[in-house]
Amino acid sequence: MPKGWRSTTLIPVITLLAFAVLPHLYNNQFLLFNMMMYMALAQGLNIIYGYTGYLPFGYVGFFGAGAYGGALAITFLHWSPYLAVLAGGGAAVLLGMILIPLFRLSGAYFSIASLAAAEALYYVVANPGLEPLTQGPYGISLPQVYDPNGAYWTMLAILLFSLIISGVIRRSRFGLALSAIRESPLSASMSGVNVVKLRSISWLLSALIAGLAGAAFGWYISVFYPETVFGLGIGVFTIVFVLFGGIGTVLGPMIGTLILYGVYNYIGISTPEYFQLAYGLLIMILVLFLPNGLVSLARKRGLNVA
């Protein structure tokens, strides 16, 4: 096995072992669940942002679409939660297909338009007129399928799926083409890269991961409101975790999430009054001294980061 592929395989294996063992050592299962959720989201965002350079500020829209897609499949179609998670992924992919025209925009315009799309979806879902379907602002309640252990292992499977997808993309010709798009869509197109098709595939893969994660999250907490799953904080955290770790790698978003989400929980509990100050300072230091994330430190030492 080539060296690069070896490290790409190692990351999912270590992740699997870690999150399979951790619940036996640390009994706050939901914290571990959240950690996996943000890691999966970070990988999903990495696929569209890290590999192609398009940063969707409204990435949380896919997450919310997944949560509601899964919940509706359970409520109306009486699907098992495992199938409902897939339905959540499908709902997010559907949303992603609808939003493909956003790629007519670029840079900050694309980012802001995706944010507007996520907000629009939030208001549609929360509209009292849709109460028979989405429960509107009154929120979703799924006590009949509440199964934290089932949701935990499902989220672990989603995380592994996202790591494998991300790793494969990074090492494949597809990933190389995406990198070319990131550097210059025009040059990539002139070199024979089908920019529209490849960019759309990565967009839909990214949406799928967020949708699966959203559906599993909705299943785990089983009672949620539109603002819970469309909260911009989820998207902002994901973006910060990816940036902190380093975009365009599999390991970077994992490390970013591990450190920052760990810090978030540690400071939030030990010294909550300093939480925002500490977090803000950390991000300022990152922007000033490590604009390419933590993995850039390893790269400076000549290490090839997976």
Added chain:
Amino acid sequence: MLRKTLARMTLGTAALAFSLGAWASSPSTIKIGTLYAGSGNFAQASTRQYDGLKFWAKQINAEGGLFVKAYGKRIPVQLVAYNDQSSTTLAASLYNRLITQDQVNILVADYGSVLTSVAIPLALEHHIVLFDETGTSGKFFKPEDKNRYIVLTGLPTSSQWPKVLANFLHTVGSKRIAILYAANDWSGSQAETLKTSLKALGANVVFYESVPNSTSSYSTILHRIAASKPEVVAEFGYSNNDIAFLQNYESSGLYFPMVFVPNPALHYEVVRKAVGDQAIRHVFSYVAPPLIRYNKEVNYGPTLDAFEAAYAKSGGKNVDLSTVAGYNTGLIVQKTLATSATFTQEAMRNAVDTFSGKIFTLDGLFQVNHEGAQTGESLPVGQVLPTPHGLQLLPVFPLKSAVAKYVYPTPGK
């Protein structure tokens, strides 16, 4: 004879050993776990609520602790509280931590339905009673969920809030009512109940629409409401909605004979300062403690007057409904442990049923149904009226609670 004596001695020794065992196994402190929002959307109300609970714990510890019937003695209270920053994902993780790592004996929810919602499945899973302070969503208490691990300690479920208001509007003969509400669970369920109740009473709901929670400009919608020629406009929303609505109404030049908004009942001073005296004058709202004062009826814990005096003496800020709700939760926990014969969650929940409907605290009658929803308290209608001490929100309906005569139709601007 000898055999009888020996049997008695054996039984007595066994009973002594058992009771000593019970003493020995009693915890050194009663851990009460809760969350508060130190920042974010719910910070203001949540920290006030937490202040009320902290004050109760301080008072109880000053008395030597909480009397726990299961152990027959007083045990000090230890509050374990984390800041969830108004985030539901963080709140879920922290509730989990309180249950699984801190292993609290009593679990108390954060403020409001959104931050309470994530605690409900966790409490059910771990079979620990959730003392729900202000999470009033009706969906927490559905009979089909068969969830016995929740007790709403204070306010009634939000769908019950406007029932007195509907009767009031019927009594004053209002026939054309406009209802505007923000798209959230709390506001929407109040609007729905008011609409249903009014229709049952023969009134005509001439306007019924929702707006997003983030709405900050009501100018256009106010003119649309005016076009439906209502006698009463009821706006349901969070504080920011009420404030923007009243400010826009004041500057619009429009006139409605009655305007109702809910939040002065919860944070009267906040709303008054934000909109000014002119805009809040004659506005109708609910009335809840401390704006309505239960003193004579109270048979458990201090009266509101006594509580306010003690709270002020300890350096507490102005008492509002959230503070009362936090303190009241402490009282319900206190009564639960003083009643429960064994120190198990099931016994505690059953104990709540035994005193439900029998105790009257500074927050009102404590009465819960089988699902744990509060049914004892109701919210009278009040109106902001001039008094020698300035503008005050005073109860005006029902008449048994009224301390002032309502002004309707309200004078023009």
